[in-house]
Amino acid sequence: MRKILLALLLVMLCASISFSDSAKIGMLIPVGLDEAGVREWTEKIAELEGKSEIFTNENEIIFYENLTSMLMALQAGQIDRIALSSMPARYIAARNENLNYIDNHHNAIIGYSLAVPESKRAMLMGINLAIFDMKADGTLTRLMRKYMLELGTNDPEPVTMPVFHGEETLKIAVTGDLPAMDCILANGAPAGFNTAFLAELSKRIKKNFELVSISTGARESALTSGRVDMLFWTRSVYNDKGERMPFPLDNFTGVAISEPYLLDSRAALELKK
Amino acid sequence: MTLSDILYKILIQGGSYWTILKGLGATVQISLFSLLFGTILGAFVCMLRMSKITIFRFCATVYIVILRGSPVLMLLMLMYYGIFARSSLEANTIAIITFSLNVAAHVAELLRASINATDYGQIEAARTLGFGAFQAFRLVTLPQIITIAKPVYQSTVVNLIQWTSVVGYVSITDLTRVINNIASRTMQPMITIIIGMLIYLALAYIVHGLFALSDYIQARKEREAAA
Numbered sequence: 032m033r034k035i036l037l038a039l040l041l042v043m044l045c046a047s048i049s050f051s052d053s054a055k056i057g058m059l060i061p062v063g064l065d066e067a068g069v070r071e072w073t074e075k076i077a078e079l080e081g082k083s084e085i086f087t088n089e090n091e092i093i094f095y096e097n098l099t100s101m102l103m104a105l106q107a108g109q110i111d112r113i114a115l116s117s118m119p120a121r122y123i124a125a126r127n128e129n130l131n132y133i134d135n136h137h138n139a140i141i142g143y144s145l146a147v148p149e150s151k152r153a154m155l156m157g158i159n160l161a162i163f164d165m166k167a168d169g170t171l172t173r174l175m176r177k178y179m180l181e182l183g184t185n186d187p188e189p190v191t192m193p194v195f196h197g198e199e200t201l202k203i204a205v206t207g208d209l210p211a212m213d214c215i216l217a218n219g220a221p222a223g224f225n226t227a228f229l230a231e232l233s234k235r236i237k238k239n240f241e242l243v244s245i246s247t248g249a250r251e252s253a254l255t256s257g258r259v260d261m262l263f264w265t266r267s268v269y270n271d272k273g274e275r276m277p278f279p280l281d282n283f284t285g286v287a288i289s290e291p292y293l294l295d296s297r298a299a300l301e302l303k304k
Numbered sequence: 305m306t307l308s309d310i311l312y313k314i315l316i317q318g319g320s321y322w323t324i325l326k327g328l329g330a331t332v333q334i335s336l337f338s339l340l341f342g343t344i345l346g347a348f349v350c351m352l353r354m355s356k357i358t359i360f361r362f363c364a365t366v367y368i369v370i371l372r373g374s375p376v377l378m379l380l381m382l383m384y385y386g387i388f389a390r391s392s393l394e395a396n397t398i399a400i401i402t403f404s405l406n407v408a409a410h411v412a413e414l415l416r417a418s419i420n421a422t423d424y425g426q427i428e429a430a431r432t433l434g435f436g437a438f439q440a441f442r443l444v445t446l447p448q449i450i451t452i453a454k455p456v457y458q459s460t461v462v463n464l465i466q467w468t469s470v471v472g473y474v475s476i477t478d479l480t481r482v483i484n485n486i487a488s489r490t491m492q493p494m495i496t497i498i499i500g501m502l503i504y505l506a507l508a509y510i511v512h513g514l515f516a517l518s519d520y521i522q523a524r525k526e527r528e529a530a531a
Binding site for chain 1: 384465491
């Protein structure tokens with residue numbers, strides 16, 4: 032009996048030891064893609080960029096429901112890197128002395144858009160026009176500088192949403208999991224680039240916005256159930272001509288997405304050696 | 305950055321303590337109401353479960369099996385994003401309904417086990433002595449059920465407080481959600497989560513303390529009655 036138990040223990044030990052030298056990459060759980068889907072996605076990205084230094088097919092992808100658990104996994108050595116886009120990665124690296132920001136100078140290909148249910152596609156027309164205007168008059172660049180690039184180690188300033196009496200109010204989901212785009216201040220108020228963008232959008236399309244805080248893992252359910260009218264930071268892929276590629280990172284069905292309000296490059300974070 | 309700087313950033317800066325208190329308030333509110341409604345519903349389900357009518361017994365058994373066997377997060381998401389998606393009910397109300405349903409299944413089984421553990425002969429003896437059915441239940445069975453059920457009920461209360469930590473999925477900013485937000489903002493997940501755990505631990509000890517206090521009061525009353 033003792034021998035059988037010892038043999039079982041040995042088998043369990045062997046099973047727990049990984050002989051693979053592939054890296055473990057953590058990422059915030061995408062919508063509509065499983066781990067195998069993300070591996071295929073990274074292959075397509077490598078093809079698009081003509082290089083595959085960081086994310087290769089051999090790497091093991093591990094999903095996390097929120098930024099906190101992903102950072103804890105990195106700091107505990109359970110994963111080797113965190114995959115994010117450049118601006119959130121810079122924000123996190125600036126606040127963590129023990130993290131290295133890895134930038135392989137990829138092109139800006141991750142586009143962040145607003146997502147609405149297909150049945151509300153018409154709503155996007157005005158939003159897209161406003162985004163084009165904000166790009167053309169430099170508003171988006173100004174907001175990006177103020178709320179992300181020039182933030183240093185400070186928290187983003189809170190933004191007051193304009194109120195239009197008698198106008199429709201749209202509910203939009205925030206998660207706090209993608210600072211400094213989407214973060215929540217000490218007083219519980221949503222803040223960051225996304226809210227600043229939304230305040231500007233609200234002024235231009237004359238609609239009220241109500242921010243609803245939800246978990247990253249519940250974003251799809253929140254949108255498809257009608258609990259929120261829109262989602263922030265829906266991630267798609269764009270080529271260097273600005274054309275949307277048919278392999279988004281957030282692979283929704285029955286959802287229409289806006290023009291990207293932010294294009295960012297891929298980056299990663301790792302523990303300092 | 306020193307530990308005191310980190311603690312200041314997590315607990316004080318920008319009114320963080322107030323946000324934590326509000327999150328704690330949401331957790332306590334959902335737990336308290338769920339416990340109240342869940343206990344009442346649980347007693348009713350227990351009654352059906354012990355009924356002599358087969359269909360009532362069957363329905364109660366199915367209810368208990370489903371509710372005890374499914375993760376409360378799944379139930380919560382089903383209620384919020386499915387069944388009540390088009391209703392005007394607030395997220396807190398839906399969370400209270402969900403947790404009440406879940407607690408009721410546990411309480412029903414807990415009460416049934418406690419009732420089964422009491423000696424039926426005592427009821428018969430009480431009835432022989434002229435007690436009415438309700439009087440016999442109130443004066444003979446109920447005190448024993450309470451004594452038997454109390455330790456497990458205490459665990460159910462503590463478990464319920466911990467189960468509510470998933471309400472962030474349905475747009476409620478409870479203690480866990482606040483702790484996660486603070487961890488994302490301060491980039492100090494380890495210390496923030498330890499603080500969160502200590503707050504939950506304090507809540508659990510308050511529950512233990514309340515039950516210990518009730519035991520003490522009961523024992524004192526019994527001593528006074530005996531004297």
